[in-house]
Amino acid sequence: MARPRPTTFDKVKVVAENRRARFDYALDEIFEAGIVLTGTEVKSLRFGQGNIAESYAEVKDGEVWLVNSNIPEFSHGNRFNHEPKRPRKLLLNAREINKMHGAVNRKGMTLVPLNIYFNSHGRAKVELALAKGKKAPDKRATVKERDWKREQGRLLRDKG
Template identity: 70%
Template sequence: MAAFRPPQFKKSKILAENRRARYEYAFEDFYEAGLALTGTEVKSLRFGQGSIAESYAEVKNGEVTLINANIPEFSHGNRFNHEPKRPRKLLLHEREIRKMQTAVSREGMTVIPVSLYFNNKGKAKLELAIARGKKTHDKRATIKERDWKRDQARLLRDKG
């Protein structure tokens, strides 16, 4: 079976990646969402701060919310600085939200953030994936496949 290739969104500066998610989940579908951020959050992101490692997205009442993403307070911010782990609204088309809602409710899937980046226009974007959790044997198969590819590349490099 061929490996699933995610769609390539135009990313000019990647701020944070959820690398663990590729190991823990099997991705089905990818979406690009905008983030409703305050000014100090954008400034913190421009400094390269921010983490989506333990975060997830929640679909409720026709809205998608990013939960548990950490954008640290802006160092030069004043008393109007933001809360680092506040829930953030994600901006998606209604059709995409409905697709996510049905996948999460019917099929037992979850919405996982994959990467946080600035696009070519300088807007902060979040790449989301509808994913299903992997079982232990699936994780072992992933490790085995990755090791085999590494060994294969090593053999080809040494041979020729």
């Protein structure tokens, strides 16, 4: 029997975060994936450089690729530097890839990267979510709920 996966992942150092993802999408299921990187990409990430704000993931030929993520060139990388916006392969189990492929094709969902981080073993990981895009009324409801929670916290703090 397979060991159950943890719901939260051990994030030691978060490098890049997609903060708009939780606002623009209704997140369904979250996966942790490894990334295939070159040496200069790892060095750039360790310096805290990287951006996944406009990136997404796609399933192609039984593999998952992170597209449009920006990891800038390493300053001391000379001729061995990498392309900043190249597609990067993500490492997942075959079962997870099949689940993502089915959800994207049948249900019309999107694969959205939430953040890139280094785990406790020093490996670069991506947190991917199967998500469905929110419409404008849903976004307004999210803002309204967030403001009410903030106001509720203020009221409770002031009274007690």
